[in-house]
Amino acid sequence: MKDDDDEMAADDGDEGDDDDPDATTMRQQRPGAGGAIESFSASTVDPGIIWVGTNNAWSS
Amino acid sequence: MYATQQDSGSIATSSRGNLGEITPLDWLPHPGYEFGSIVADPLNSKVSYAGGPASGIIKVTYPSGQWINVSPNVDGTAGLRKVGNQPMAFSQTNPRELLVGFQYLFSTIDGGMHWKKLSPDLGLPKGAKPPNSGRASRS
Numbered sequence: 001m002k003d004d005d006d007e008m009a010a011d012d013g014d015e016g017d018d019d020d021p022d023a024t025t026m027r028q029q030r031p032g033a034g035g036a037i038e039s040f041s042a043s044t045v046d047p048g049i050i051w052v053g054t055n056n057a058w059s060s
Numbered sequence: 061m062y063a064t065q066q067d068s069g070s071i072a073t074s075s076r077g078n079l080g081e082i083t084p085l086d087w088l089p090h091p092g093y094e095f096g097s098i099v100a101d102p103l104n105s106k107v108s109y110a111g112g113p114a115s116g117i118i119k120v121t122y123p124s125g126q127w128i129n130v131s132p133n134v135d136g137t138a139g140l141r142k143v144g145n146q147p148m149a150f151s152q153t154n155p156r157e158l159l160v161g162f163q164y165l166f167s168t169i170d171g172g173m174h175w176k177k178l179s180p181d182l183g184l185p186k187g188a189k190p191p192n193s194g195r196a197s198r199s
Binding site for chain 1: 141142143145147149151152153159161162163164165178179181182183184185186188190
């Protein structure tokens with residue numbers, strides 16, 4: 001049996017573990033599926049500009 | 061005030077209480093998710109939007125607490141991707157415009173009935189080298 005602390009440690013905040021009975025659990029991004037937007041912010045000097053940050057990563 | 065709670069779902073509370081302090085009587089359940097953003101409609105304080113399970117974006121209306129999925133991702137063929145803490149915010153220049161990040165930046169001005177892509181696909185396949193965006197310089 002898990003207590004709350006164990007549950008948090010077990011899934012470390014991630015969803016979709018084997019113990020999760022919720023069929024509507026958020027689908028995690030599959031490896032190779034590609035990046036997505038992590039954050040965005042409107043320019044404070046130009047209302048037509050929105051800066052966007054992604055989780056695109058590349059290492060040589 | 062709204063907040064997400066890891067492993068516990070979302071919660072809402074008044075910013076002041078009628079008993080001289082904020083007590084548990086002022087807290088309400090909120091059908092949002094345990095991650096992501098919750099934003100209040102700047103033009104209607106009874107309406108909020110939150111990231112939901114199954115990559116949804118839900119619109120919540122108090123006092124009933126009724127919620128509906130208004131995400132562009134209800135179209136399964138759209139192939140949308142998102143991060144766990146999906147960014148979502150109302151435009152600072154148009155209080156009717158809700159902005160949400162998938163691999164595209166999306167916008168809606170009618171409460172999620174219709175969505176418009178404001179950007180191309182900004183998410184590269186895993187391992188793909190991002191294009192050189194130029195060299196930072198001082199002028």
